[in-house]
Amino acid sequence: MKHRADGRAAAVALALGLMPAGCATRTHLAPVDLAAPGWSVTETAAAWRPRTGAPEFVGELTVAKHSAGSCWVQFSKQGLPVVTAQLATNGWQISSALRAGVFLGRLPPPRALWFQIDGAPPLRPPQPPWHLATNSGNWRLTNDRTGESLEGAFN
Numbered sequence: 001m002k003h004r005a006d007g008r009a010a011a012v013a014l015a016l017g018l019m020p021a022g023c024a025t026r027t028h029l030a031p032v033d034l035a036a037p038g039w040s041v042t043e044t045a046a047a048w049r050p051r052t053g054a055p056e057f058v059g060e061l062t063v064a065k066h067s068a069g070s071c072w073v074q075f076s077k078q079g080l081p082v083v084t085a086q087l088a089t090n091g092w093q094i095s096s097a098l099r100a101g102v103f104l105g106r107l108p109p110p111r112a113l114w115f116q117i118d119g120a121p122p123l124r125p126p127q128p129p130w131h132l133a134t135n136s137g138n139w140r141l142t143n144d145r146t147g148e149s150l151e152g153a154f155n
Contacts, residue, residue, distance in 0.1 A: 028093060028102060028104060029086050029088050029090075029091060029092075029093050029104065030088075032064065032070075032072045032086060034064050034072070038066045038067040038068060039064050039065070039066050039067075040064065040065050040067075041062065041063070041064045042062070042063045042064075042119060042120045042155055043060060043061070043062045043063075043120070043155075044060070044061050044120045044152045044153050044154075044155055045058070045059075045060060045061075045152065045153055046058075046059060046060065046061035046075060046120075046150060046151060046152040047059075047150070047151045047152075048075055048082075048083075048113075048148075048149070048150050049147065049148060049149045049150075050148055051146050051147045051148055052146065052147025053147070054147075057075075057077060057082065058077070059075055059076050059077035059078070059082065060075070060076050060077075061073070061074070061075055061117075061120055061150070061152050062074045062076070063117055063118070063119055063120045065118060065119065068089065069089055070086070070087060070088045070089065071086070071087045071117075071118050072084075072085070072086050072087075073085045073086075073114050073115075073117050075114075075150075080097065081097055082096065082097055082098065083095070083096045083097075083098075083114060084096075085112070085114030085115060085117075087109055087115060089107075090106075090107075091104060091105060091106050091107060092104060092105055092106075092107065092109035092110075092115065093105075094112065094114060094115075111127050111128075111129070111130070113130070113141060113143070113148055113150055116130050116141055117141070117150070120139075120152050120155060121134065121139035121152065121154060122139070122141065126141055129143050129144060129145050129146075130142070130143055131143075131144065134154075137153055137154050138151055138152065138153050138154070139151070139152055139153075139154065140152075
């Protein structure tokens with residue numbers, strides 16, 4: 001049970017951290033159809049640690065990029081979405097199964113982990129305070145201030 005409580009606490013911290021950046025009057029972004037033309041999808045096994053001392057969640061990371069510049073990222077565990085982030089030309093949104101609600105806003109997006117990922121591995125350098133390291137077929141995004149990290153394998 002401790003792992004579940006730690007996961008909920010991490011999701012609450014993530015959501016609360018995004019609240020000031022969002023705008024309550026904005027509408028949700030349109031749902032993404034990954035089968036539509038223009039989308040390229042990458043999937044890999046991944047491990048997410050929400051903060052220092054929190055348990056590591058092992059699951060699947062799906063990253064989809066559209067030729068027009070949109071990006072959709074989902075971390076799931078056993079097929080159930082845990083975190084879904086979407087970046088479009090007109091805004092961003094993020095939701096988590098660990099906390100009710102969707103947080104959204106105008107561009108630029110917050111510096112949350114999920115908006116640092118544009119591929120698996122990430123293709124562009126992450127914004128501070130994020131660092132990208134690669135070794136032995138794996139990549140790892142880390143925030144030294146919070147201890148949050150995401151690790152995946154090269155495909």
